[in-house]
Amino acid sequence: MSVRHVLTTCPYCGTGCNFFLQVVDGRLTSVVPCKTDEISLGRLCIKGYNAHAFVQHADRLMHPMIREGGQLRNASWDQALDKIVRKLKAIKEKHGPDSIAMLASAKCTNEENYLFQKLARAVIGTNNVDHCARLCHASTVTGLLHSFGSGAMTNTIPEFDNADCIFVTGSNTLEAHPIIGSRMLRAKEKGAKIIVVDPRDTPLSRISHLYLSQRPGTDIAWINGMVKVIIDEGLVNEGFVKTRTTAFEELKEAVKDYTPEKVERTTGIPKEKLIEAARIYAKADKAMLAYAMGITQHSNGTDIVKGLANLAMVAGHIGKESTGVNPLRGQCNVQGACDSGGLPNLYPGYQRVDDEAVRAKFEKAWGVSLPAKPGLTLTSAINEAASGRLKAMVIFGENVMISDPDLNHVEEAVKKLEFLVVSDIFLTETAQLADVVLPAACYAEKDGTFTNTDRAIRVLRKAVDAPGEARADWVIACDLGRKFGSNGFGFSSPAKIMAEMTTVTPIFGGISYEKIDSKVVRWPCPAKDHPGTRILHTQKFTRGLGLFAPVQHAPPAEVVSEEYPFILTTGRNLFQYHTGTMTRRSPKLEREAPEPYVEINRGDAKRLGIGDGERVMVSSRRGSITLKARVTERIIPGTVFIPFHYAEAAANRLTNAALDPISKIPEFKVCAAKVAKA
Amino acid sequence: MNDLGKKLARLAFEERGADFLLAMREEHGNVAPAMVSKGEDVGDVRLEVPYQLVTILENIYPWISKGKIAIITRRCDEKALAELAKRKYVDDKRIIKIGLACTEEQIERCRCEDPVPSHVDVGEPHAAVKGDELSARLAKMSQEDRLAFWVGQYKKCNKCFGCTLTCPVCFCDDDCVLEERTFVAEPSIPPGLSFHMVRSYHMIDKCIECGECERACPAEIPLLTMRKLLAKDMKEVFKFAPGDEKTVSPLNTTLEGELMGDECDEC
Numbered sequence: 001m002s003v004r005h006v007l008t009t010c011p012y013c014g015t016g017c018n019f020f021l022q023v024v025d026g027r028l029t030s031v032v033p034c035k036t037d038e039i040s041l042g043r044l045c046i047k048g049y050n051a052h053a054f055v056q057h058a059d060r061l062m063h064p065m066i067r068e069g070g071q072l073r074n075a076s077w078d079q080a081l082d083k084i085v086r087k088l089k090a091i092k093e094k095h096g097p098d099s100i101a102m103l104a105s106a107k108c109t110n111e112e113n114y115l116f117q118k119l120a121r122a123v124i125g126t127n128n129v130d131h132c133a134r135l136c137h138a139s140t141v142t143g144l145l146h147s148f149g150s151g152a153m154t155n156t157i158p159e160f161d162n163a164d165c166i167f168v169t170g171s172n173t174l175e176a177h178p179i180i181g182s183r184m185l186r187a188k189e190k191g192a193k194i195i196v197v198d199p200r201d202t203p204l205s206r207i208s209h210l211y212l213s214q215r216p217g218t219d220i221a222w223i224n225g226m227v228k229v230i231i232d233e234g235l236v237n238e239g240f241v242k243t244r245t246t247a248f249e250e251l252k253e254a255v256k257d258y259t260p261e262k263v264e265r266t267t268g269i270p271k272e273k274l275i276e277a278a279r280i281y282a283k284a285d286k287a288m289l290a291y292a293m294g295i296t297q298h299s300n301g302t303d304i305v306k307g308l309a310n311l312a313m314v315a316g317h318i319g320k321e322s323t324g325v326n327p328l329r330g331q332c333n334v335q336g337a338c339d340s341g342g343l344p345n346l347y348p349g350y351q352r353v354d355d356e357a358v359r360a361k362f363e364k365a366w367g368v369s370l371p372a373k374p375g376l377t378l379t380s381a382i383n384e385a386a387s388g389r390l391k392a393m394v395i396f397g398e399n400v401m402i403s404d405p406d407l408n409h410v411e412e413a414v415k416k417l418e419f420l421v422v423s424d425i426f427l428t429e430t431a432q433l434a435d436v437v438l439p440a441a442c443y444a445e446k447d448g449t450f451t452n453t454d455r456a457i458r459v460l461r462k463a464v465d466a467p468g469e470a471r472a473d474w475v476i477a478c479d480l481g482r483k484f485g486s487n488g489f490g491f492s493s494p495a496k497i498m499a500e501m502t503t504v505t506p507i508f509g510g511i512s513y514e515k516i517d518s519k520v521v522r523w524p525c526p527a528k529d530h531p532g533t534r535i536l537h538t539q540k541f542t543r544g545l546g547l548f549a550p551v552q553h554a555p556p557a558e559v560v561s562e563e564y565p566f567i568l569t570t571g572r573n574l575f576q577y578h579t580g581t582m583t584r585r586s587p588k589l590e591r592e593a594p595e596p597y598v599e600i601n602r603g604d605a606k607r608l609g610i611g612d613g614e615r616v617m618v619s620s621r622r623g624s625i626t627l628k629a630r631v632t633e634r635i636i637p638g639t640v641f642i643p644f645h646y647a648e649a650a651a652n653r654l655t656n657a658a659l660d661p662i663s664k665i666p667e668f669k670v671c672a673a674k675v676a677k678a
Numbered sequence: 679m680n681d682l683g684k685k686l687a688r689l690a691f692e693e694r695g696a697d698f699l700l701a702m703r704e705e706h707g708n709v710a711p712a713m714v715s716k717g718e719d720v721g722d723v724r725l726e727v728p729y730q731l732v733t734i735l736e737n738i739y740p741w742i743s744k745g746k747i748a749i750i751t752r753r754c755d756e757k758a759l760a761e762l763a764k765r766k767y768v769d770d771k772r773i774i775k776i777g778l779a780c781t782e783e784q785i786e787r788c789r790c791e792d793p794v795p796s797h798v799d800v801g802e803p804h805a806a807v808k809g810d811e812l813s814a815r816l817a818k819m820s821q822e823d824r825l826a827f828w829v830g831q832y833k834k835c836n837k838c839f840g841c842t843l844t845c846p847v848c849f850c851d852d853d854c855v856l857e858e859r860t861f862v863a864e865p866s867i868p869p870g871l872s873f874h875m876v877r878s879y880h881m882i883d884k885c886i887e888c889g890e891c892e893r894a895c896p897a898e899i900p901l902l903t904m905r906k907l908l909a910k911d912m913k914e915v916f917k918f919a920p921g922d923e924k925t926v927s928p929l930n931t932t933l934e935g936e937l938m939g940d941e942c943d944e945c
Contacts, residue, residue, distance in 0.1 A: 001698075001715070001741075001742060001745070002715075003698075003713035003738050003741075003742075004713075005710050005711050005712060005713075007705060007706050007708060007710060018708070020710060020711065022734070022737060022738070024738055024741040025741065027741075029737055029738065029741070030737050030843075032711060032729075032734060033840070033844070033894065034708055034710070035709065035727050035728070035729060035893075036707075036708040036709045036727055037708060042893065042894065043838075043840065043894060043895070043896040044838060044840060044896070045836065045838045045896065046836075046837055046838045046839060048838075049838060049839065049840065049843055174836050174867070175836075175867065178836050178838065178896060179896060181836065181896075182836070182896035182897060182898075185834050185896075185897050185898065186898060189898065203836065203867050203868070206833070207833060207834065459706070461706075517706050517707070518706050518707025518708075519707055574836070574837065574867060588839075588857075591857075592837070
């Protein structure tokens with residue numbers, strides 16, 4: 001009889017709560033909160049408490065599969081891996097290495113992502129490696145890199161406790177990052193003012209001091225409006241602007257026309273509320289700005305992020321305790337998948353592939369010559385597949401057939417591929433289309449690390465064995481590398497992979513398994529004796545001076561029309577997670593939110609004769625889905641909301657794949673739609 | 679193994695004949711619950727972090743078909759075990775209690791009026807705290823203000839169900855009717871007062887005021903205060919307090935002439 005409590009990291013959002021998996025004789029029985037964990041403080045959300053439920057589910061993939069005669073059939077590991085190597089070699093030979101793309105994964109560990117990008121770059125010879133950060137915070141990385149020189153959360157989760165003002169926009173924090181949300185509640189109890197800007201009424205907006213509801217797609221207008229109020233009312237932190245920033249005059253010029261009256265006309269936010277929000281934020285001693293997909297998922301997402309950086313710098317709320325610009329990352333290791341180089345233009349540690357000195361360093365470390373040209377982004381790869389130029393994709397733990405915009409287009413593209421490999425824990429909608437399916441171990445079945453949203457390296461510890469023949473993705477990547485004939489994949493453990501990664505990744509330079517086993521360490525951690533960094537940009541910005549960016553409001557890529565009079569916006573709910581592969585197999589979570597729905601304002605519903613719970617058809621220029629109406633006051637008139645978790649009525653059949661020109665993030669948050677009784 | 683670990687190993691395995699010991703120890707810079715078999719290294723035991731070990735025992739108990747389990751028991755754990763044994767969720771004869779006296783700090787945090795276990799094996803006994811400051815403050819408020827206070831608190835609930843999952847005397851777990859649609863409407867966050875109120879009343883003859891629900895609550899709703907207020911009513915109305923194996927809950931007794939089981943056709 002053996003009972004173990006294995007300390008590990010939650011596989012859901014980017015908060016990075018640690019908890020214990022309770023294991024009785026190899027059976028996962030429950031999740032026990034870790035009371036001494038600095039991040040979670042021994043509290044969990046409903047997803048965390050149910051994080052054991054899908055692990056030993058009967059649907060888990062147990063054996064590799066190869067498509068034969070249109071059907072997926074069980075195969076041995078050798079057969080599956082040999083087929084992958086043979087096919088990819090042939091495609092590379094015929095069409096060149098850039099005809100192959102690899103998707104790394106925000107659900108896999110840092111060590112695994114390091115290997116995925118190494119496999120793409122050093123073995124296949126292409127920079128075509130990306131992952132779903134492209135769909136969530138790509139514009140944060142580009143925007144904040146421009147303004148500050150570093151694209152990550154500037155401050156840390158525990159600091160929310162002590163802020164005087166918490167300004168949240170485009171983040172449904174209590175549903176999408178519940179334990180960060182609970183820190184905000186805590187700050188509120190201690191007297192902090194909470195300001196929420198969101199087109200939807202959220203659990204957080206309901207307890208906020210000030211709630212501003214903007215029309216989707218008008219963010220730069222209200223952000224510039226707030227900056228103008230701060231300038232006009234003499235609330236600028238002059239000292240900070242003078243000593244720490246540059247291009248303030250350009251900013252002043254850029255915002256001069258954003259009067260509260262004009263902003264009200266554009267955004268629908270009453271001018272008094274805008275002015276009050278600006279005053280509270282600027283006057284606060286310690287103000288933390290937090291945001292998520294509501295800001296980033298726009299065709300001008302990079303500019304909106306720069307706008308928020310302007311706002312924080314004008315008020316001087318950065319570089320100190322309980323301040324900063326804090327993008328809340330949505331997946332357990334989306335921060336880490338970026339840190340580890342799962343990006344087409346960046347090596348691990350945000351080092352550019354087109355920087356010759358950097359490339360030379362990696363060529364020396366890996367003993368191969370590397371491609372200089374930045375690779376395809378996830379969104380561009382889909383387009384290239386559709387046009388027939390991309391021939392093969394190797395996908396680790398991503399489900400593009402639900403998560404990407406304009407799914408009809410994605411499906412067409414994926415089906416056009418000559419060869420598709422998917423490694424996953426369940427037979428996802430994407431895996432169903434694959435030529436080779438590899439069964440992977442999930443978070444509870446392997447060692448490794450995740451980087452959470454506040455840059456802390458969180459440890460995963462193996463609690464149970466993977467089912468059947470399933471293998472950890474780092475093992476699969478090593479197997480593939482070896483079968484390709486590379487000698488850079490002889491790793492016997494994730495610790496050894498991390499040891500290599502730290503030698504080429506300065507921000508991880510001082511990380512070792514020994515160090516992070518008992519301590520929370522946040523990057524940058526450049527040296528062995530370095531304790532890690534809690535707050536970024538304390539003395540100077542990573543890029544030197546903070547750069548004000550003169551950004552301007554522009555309408556979304558798609559605006560409403562007579563035929564499509566509604567704005568459709570998409571997002572998550574508290575109980576389901578992303579494409580639902582894990583949560584929909586967790587009985588308690590599925591019970592809470594078992595079916596797709598569209599939120600529609602009471603007035604709109606009445607006008608269209610739609611009752612609560614009735615079935616409706618929602619259509620955009622790209623497709624239609626049928627689902628239940630939730631008639632509510634939660635959403636402003638003229639806008640409808642659909643959570644994107646449900647394959648049976650996938651919101652992404654409707655969304656627009658219009659891309660932000662810089663970050664290539666799609667505009668998930670705005671498209672034109674119509675609603676009719678089904 | 680630290681000195682405390684050695685002491686507990688001796689107490690549990692040598693002196694009292696246990697086959698397992700359920701305690702807390704240091705692991706990876708944190709404090710973890712640990713179930714140790716006889717002969718295994720107990721490790722560096724740390725008792726200052728209030729894990730609700732009875733809840734953990736309850737989770738694993740169905741899988742442990744034989745052997746005696748020693749468990750670190752504070753006074754509230756002792757009472758929780760009494761409630762479990764009374765309802766035959768655990769066999770008293772298989773449980774060996776190792777009494778832990780709470781620290782002053784813990785007593786303060788739980789506003790605990792009954793902090794010393796019947797037999798102290800570890801820790802120094804400290805005096806009880808008289809009364810709960812928030813209860814006193816609420817008592818002075820008008821009924822409307824009191825209601826507004828609780829409505830405001832419960833509005834922060836984010837439906838993690840941590841209060842039920844971590845509770846040592848909330849034993850229905852997978853079949854909890856409280857989490858069903860009747861009490862917790864699907865689209866609603868927060869779940870509405872019915873969930874919290876029904877839960878409060880449902881626990882009224884079992885709650886041993888350990889405070890674990892309050893510690894687990896991400897929204898920091900003062901759940902322990904609510905429990906204490908209800909416990910006070912229970913004492914006044916029924917002269918009953920949970921935590922004694924010999925007493926029977928007044929809610930389990932029937933009144934004269936009351937219809938039993940299938941005699942009742944009202945529902």
